[in-house]
Amino acid sequence: MTDQVFRVMLRMEIRPGMEDDFEKVWREVGDSVTGHPANLGQWLSRSAEENGIYYIVSDWLDEPRFRAFETSDRHLEHRKKLHPYRSGGSMTTMHVVAALAGAAGPAR
Template sequence: MAQENVFRVMLRMEIKPGLDKEFERVWCEVGDSVVTHPANLGQWLSHSEDEGVYYIVSDWVSEERFREFETSDRHLRHREKLHPYRSGGWMTTMNVVTFLPGVASVGTTHQDWESAR
């Protein structure tokens, strides 16, 4: 699939004080409900420098397929498990226009990236 066809969802999640590590653990546990969906291309969890703020980026084959997931029982169960940790946030969506791979990413696996951190 060409990178230009990627539909990207970005969530900003504000986590209740003191629950960061528990949120991260539960997010990893329930992540399969997203990444095993046939239209999902991958998902990332990032912790901001701002205390208690996380960003979740999720890529999809199309907006239509994401919207199917977004309204599914699978997504509702996923959200219910994360909701107790959340104090606020927002969501934005976008279409990837183009992708320029960095020289360090060519031929690099996720494991290589993790060990370089």
């Protein structure tokens, strides 16, 4: 049920010239997030408008389980591996209240 999905969006500012390495490391350590039993998926997007800006979106079964992951050793190790590439960023959290599939989306 989509109204139970908890979504996290990170805005990552990556140091100039480190974008390719950041993407590579993100792929390498991604299973520390997606392997968590409460994680529904994770996406990495590069801004089409701002150099060095990335967005990471992850969906979770609910907020309490995300918060438990956020303070876990597993997450701290994940962050430690990505930290050298960051020059700044922010986090936004939200509850998904509705979802509509587009015509080109997966079959219903």
